[in-house]
Amino acid sequence: TVLGPILGIETSCDETAAAVLDGTGHVLSNIISSQQAVHERFGGVVPELASRAHIQNVDHVTRRALDNARLGWQDLTAIAVTQGPGLAGALLVGLSYAKSIAYALGIPLVGVSHLEGHIASAWIDRPAFPRNCVVLIASGGHTHLFHADESGGFRLMGRTIDDAAGEAFDKGAQMLGLGYPGGPLIDAAARKGRPTVVRFPRSRVRTGALDFSFSGLKTALLYHLQTLTPNAIAEQQADLAACYQEAIVDVLVRQAFAAVERAGVSALAVVGGVSANSRLRAKLTERATQEGIELGLPALSYCTDNAAMIAAAGQRALLLGQVTALDGEALPDCVL
Numbered sequence: 001t002v003l004g005p006i007l008g009i010e011t012s013c014d015e016t017a018a019a020v021l022d023g024t025g026h027v028l029s030n031i032i033s034s035q036q037a038v039h040e041r042f043g044g045v046v047p048e049l050a051s052r053a054h055i056q057n058v059d060h061v062t063r064r065a066l067d068n069a070r071l072g073w074q075d076l077t078a079i080a081v082t083q084g085p086g087l088a089g090a091l092l093v094g095l096s097y098a099k100s101i102a103y104a105l106g107i108p109l110v111g112v113s114h115l116e117g118h119i120a121s122a123w124i125d126r127p128a129f130p131r132n133c134v135v136l137i138a139s140g141g142h143t144h145l146f147h148a149d150e151s152g153g154f155r156l157m158g159r160t161i162d163d164a165a166g167e168a169f170d171k172g173a174q175m176l177g178l179g180y181p182g183g184p185l186i187d188a189a190a191r192k193g194r195p196t197v198v199r200f201p202r203s204r205v206r207t208g209a210l211d212f213s214f215s216g217l218k219t220a221l222l223y224h225l226q227t228l229t230p231n232a233i234a235e236q237q238a239d240l241a242a243c244y245q246e247a248i249v250d251v252l253v254r255q256a257f258a259a260v261e262r263a264g265v266s267a268l269a270v271v272g273g274v275s276a277n278s279r280l281r282a283k284l285t286e287r288a289t290q291e292g293i294e295l296g297l298p299a300l301s302y303c304t305d306n307a308a309m310i311a312a313a314g315q316r317a318l319l320l321g322q323v324t325a326l327d328g329e330a331l332p333d334c335v336l
């Protein structure tokens with residue numbers, strides 16, 4: 001199959017994103033319109049406001065992606081769009097928009113899973129990265145370990161039994177008075193702090209299990225903060241952020257490398273919003289070097305939600321002969 005330029009559209013949560021890849025998977029443009037300003041004062045994503053902002057943004061974000069790629073509508077050979085999981089209303093905006101373009105241009109539509117998008121981000125700019133590898137997805141909604149194989153299949157090895165890693169970052173940041181979204185704010189605050197002042201728990205679900213649990217850590221932070229005055233919390237914010245982050249990072253690194261050993265592979269990809277974390281990237285890199293494991297970390301712009309990863313996953317799906325009918329539905333609760 002010879003692939004041509006593909007447009008990717010992502011509207012599953014609070015970023016309206018569009019990207020264009022050429023037929024070889026090279027990213028020609030990657031536009032992201034963040035709704036942070038819309039949701040900030042609510043301390044989290046408000047679904048109805050997200051849908052409305054997607055409606056306002058999706059067309060001009062897509063046109064900008066085409067402009068930046070120096071392409072017109074007629075150059076497109078396929079449209080990839082996030083079909084799920086995500087917020088129902090938000091997904092519908094991108095999906096309806098993508099369907100109408102595919103219909104008008106008479107080109108195939110391919111609905112992809114947001115998670116497969118994150119997974120595909122590991123191969124953007126790194127096409128030679130082994131297909132047989134362990135993938136850790138750590139985002140706001142997911143913390144999953146998969147064994148990916150050559151044929152494009154995934155086997156679930158472990159997952160969180162409560163909060164996702166990104167959720168742990170976001171809730172911790174809120175408790176520490178850092179604001180929203182918590183991941184990047186804890187990352188920044190922690191750079192000025194010492195990670196060894198307080199030892200927060202590194203929870204294990206069961207001995208040997210590859211699952212994750214972050215709710216105990218969250219409670220430990222809450223209890224610790226209850227012993228401190230507001231002034232003390234403000235004073236120790238950087239240290240507390242560093243210690244809390246360290247606990248999350250240690251668990252992610254420990255479980256990811258345990259999965260690599262269990263799967264008997266020599267490559268580890270770490271993707272999703274949390275893979276943008278500087279401490280996580282440093283600790284993964286150190287451990288991978290020590291153990292001779294090939295590490296695939298996406299560039300920062302492909303860690304958090306974006307449409308380049310959706311187009312990349314769509315391209316893989318098209319190569320496998322998959323297309324989505326124009327009456328395909330949004331799948332808010334789908335898994336992979």
Ligand code: KG4
Nearest residue numbers: 139140141166183184273274276277304305
């Ligand atoms: O993949 P993503 O953009 O959206 C979802 O699919 O959920 O991930 C968003 C999550 C948020 O919880 C955010 O706080 C976290 O990723 N995140 C980070 C960092 N940047 C984003 N967490 C830790 N450190 C970061 N630098």
Ligand code: ZN
Nearest residue numbers: 139273304305
């Ligand atoms: Zn995501």
